[in-house]
Amino acid sequence: MTDGGPTRDVFLPVAAQPSIDTLVDFAREAEGLGYERAWVPETWGRDAVTTLTAIAERTEDIGIGTSIANVYSRSPALIGQTAATLQEVSDGRLRVGLGPSGPAVVEGWHGVEYGNPLRRTRETIDIVRLVLSGDPVEYDGDIFQLSGLRLRCDPPDTLPGIDAAGMGPKSVELAGRFADGWHALMLTREGLRDRLADLRRGAELGDRDPESLRVTLSLPCIALDERERARELARNHLAFYVGAMGTFYREALERQGYEDEAIEIASEWANGNQEAALAAISDELLDDLGIAGTPDECRERYADWESIDGVDAVSVSFPRGAEPDEISATMRALAPE
Structure with a gap:
């Protein structure tokens, strides 16, 4: 390093x-x-x-x-x-x-x-x-x-x-x-x-x-x-990766204490409920994984x-x-x- x-x-x-x-x-x-x-x-x-x-x-x-x-x-x-x-x-x-x-x-x-x-x-x-x-x-x-x-x-x-x-x-x-x-x-x-x-x-x-x-x-x-636009973009990004890109991203969140949210995001996305998947992402999770604002x-x-x-x-x-x-x-x- x-x-x-x-x-x-x-x-x-x-x-x-x-x-x-x-x-x-x-x-x-x-x-x-x-x-x-x-x-x-x-x-x-x-x-x-x-x-x-x-x-x-x-x-x-x-x-x-x-x-x-x-x-x-x-x-x-x-x-x-x-x-x-x-x-x-x-x-x-x-x-x-x-x-x-x-x-x-x-x-x-x-x-x-x-x-x-x-x-x-x-x-x-x-x-x-x-x-x-x-x-x-x-x-x-x-x-x-x-x-x-x-x-x-x-x-x-x-x-x-x-x-x-x-x-x-x-x-x-x-x-x-x-x-x-x-x-x-x-x-x-x-x-x-x-x-x-x-x-x-x-x-x-x-x-x-x-x-x-x-x-x-x-x-x-x-x-x-435009803060809300930034937050919306970040939520969409996270929901897509957890919901659409296989199990690795979901498992990564589960290991880090976000098991319930990870499962809900992936489940809602798999069922075609993208808005519900976005709603499952708390502000805490969003801010723990990146910066948007x-x-x-x-x-x-x-x-x-x-x-x-x-x-x-x-x-x-x-x-x-x-x-x-x-x-x-x-x-x-x-x-x-």
């Missing part, structure tokens, strides 16, 4: 945007505002690799990263090739975020069986490192067996860090044991502290220094003069998250329904000083 206070990153919108140019403009605005890195998600919209390439070509200094590239839709060797290429395109500004995603995306969109997510993530990290080393890739794992080839271009002079995403104890322990860092999401401040203990335990199991691992928190943020109150509450010991970067993330002007307004309101 790095010395000093955490940096401020930006997690570009997961929802569809008008164009690639819109996403590039967000990244350029973030660069001008002093954000450290622009993370690009990948679900079932524009792919992260093409988007990051466009951003890398049209920015100068801001870091770039995948958050999160899933470990099912590309082979580990292809992820390694892609990381080497993006590191070249960006002149060394890449950080790789990997994770298993969930059945809704992996099976429902990619048509790939979702199984052994922890083992697959661990083997993917291993193989990506081998590819990036430039050495022959010899690997005999439970899932992947590779032999005989090496990267056909020069490996990067500076190797990109490889982070793993996770919400549960075992997935965070895996990040501590095998990755260079951890991407945290859907966590309260207390829940984050619990998972940081899992990260440290994983580092110890891997005989690694926990202080060497980089922790990036994706924090849902929406800062608008006026610019002044969001700036004040953002500082509470930055003060958590062990967090290296707090990434400003946006509700899926936010309009481009609302995303820009939030970036400006929470820009590094």
Whole structure:
């Protein structure tokens, strides 16, 4: 973990945007505002690799990263090739975020069986490192067996860090044991502290220094003069993820003391009662998982998250329904000083 206070990153919108140019403009605005890195998600919209390439070509200094590239839709060797290429395109500004995603995306969109997510993530990290080393890739794992080839271009002079995403104890322990860092999401401040203990335990199991691992928190943020609009966007975002994106998000809330609300949100959403699902989200839950309100109150509450010991970067993330002007307004309101 790095010395000093955490940096401020930006997690570009997961929802569809008008164009690639819109996403590039967000990244350029973030660069001008002093954000450290622009993370690009990948679900079932524009792919992260093409988007990051466009951003890398049209920015100068801001870091770039995948958050999160899933470990099912590309082979580990292809992820390694892609990381080497993006590191070249960006002149060394890449950080790789990997994770298993969930059945809704992996099976429902990619048509790939979702199984052994922890083992697959661990083997993917291993193989990506081998590819990036430039050495022959010899690997005999439970899932992947590779032999005989090496990267056909020069490996990067500076190797990109490889982070793993996770919400549960075992997935965070895996990040501590095998990755260079951890991407945290859907966590309260207390829940984050619990998972940081899992990260440290994983580092110890891997005989690694926990202080060497980089922790990036994706924090849902929406800062608008119209407070109720900000709160509505945040509620919609949370209800969608708990209700529509599989069990992982619901289970994450249950572990953190919100079992009744998590079950009610998921149940109402599954039954087509979206308004009831939104109504099940208390102000306490909404504020425990992110910041939504006026610019002044969001700036004040953002500082509470930055003060958590062990967090290296707090990434400003946006509700899926936010309009481009609302995303820009939030970036400006929470820009590094």
